Amino acid sequence: MTLANQSLGQLARDLPGATAVFHKYKLDFCCGGSRSLGDAAARKGLDTTAIEAELQALQPQSANQQQLAALGNKELIEHILTRYHDVHREQLPELIRLSQRVERVHGDHPMCPSGLSAHLERMQEELELHMQKEEQILFPMIARGVGGMALAPVQVMRHEHDDHGAALDQLLNLAHGLSLPDGACNTWQALYRGLETLKQDLMEHIHLENNVLFQRVDGQLGGANHG
Known part of the structure; x- marks a missing residue:
């Protein structure tokens, strides 16, 4: 192929x-x-x-990707929690604070990401609810090896991942593709650097769940009881 x-x-x-x-x-x-x-x-x-x-x-x-794919389910879940869930909970409050400042100070600039802070607040709320469902319901199921029972929750999480992807696209639109205007202040630069990191982290996070962990539940990797 x-x-x-x-x-x-x-x-x-x-x-x-x-x-x-x-x-x-x-x-x-x-x-x-x-x-x-x-x-x-x-x-x-x-x-x-x-x-x-x-x-x-x-x-x-x-x-790194191959090493992660070789982890058992419990170890992979622990990695997802530490590397992505914990990190998103640190990233979003700071990005909201920075975007509020940029919108407040530079609201009259044509490149100002107007509406970005409100959008980030919605993303934070939706992502927090999503991560709590994974932490409290789905991940314990997978860790216990009850793959069959996890099929329905996995489909719900995949659908919510699609919603997160759409929210990420909207974020990039609001921030003009993360293009900084000439002479952008340090806060604006820090905001867009942070948004780029959030984008990459969220995409890696969703990829690891959709294409590695959840595929095991689907049985496509031949290891529903992996680890």
């Missing part, structure tokens, strides 16, 4: 460094992870052959 025929999620999971290439080309490997590389590139008018060449040039390495 050529790389173009493989799904973005599979490539992100199995090929070290692929996620950096996908970030570069703005290819959605988390919520859109089931789409093939060729299809996703065609939809954006990108050169599939050039992207394949970049992926093929990636050096095999002791890859």
Whole structure:
């Protein structure tokens, strides 16, 4: 199977460094992870052959993604909680504070991300509810090995992941694609750096759940009772 025929999620999971290439080309490997590389590139008018060449040039390495995919379910869940759930709870309050300041001070600037702080507050509320459902209901099920009972909650979480992806797109629209105006103040620069980090972290977070942990529950990786 050529790389173009493989799904973005599979490539992100199995090929070290692929996620950096996908970030570069703005290819959605988390919520859109089931789409093939060729299809996703065609939809954006990108050169599939050039992207394949970049992926093929990636050096095999002791890859973080491969190491994570090899973890048992309990260890993978612990990683998700520490690396993503805890981090999102730190990121969003600070991003809200920064965006409120930028909107307050630079509200008359044509590049001001008007409405961003309110949008981030909605994202924080929705993400917190989502993470609580995973922490209190779904993850304990998976850790106990009751994969069959987890199928329905997994589908709900996948749907909510799609909603988070749409919220991320709206965030980028409000922030003008994270393009800073000339002479942007330090607060504005810090805000957009933080938003870029949030974007990458949230995409990696959703990818790890959708394309690794939840696929085990679906039985597609042959390890519903993994770990």
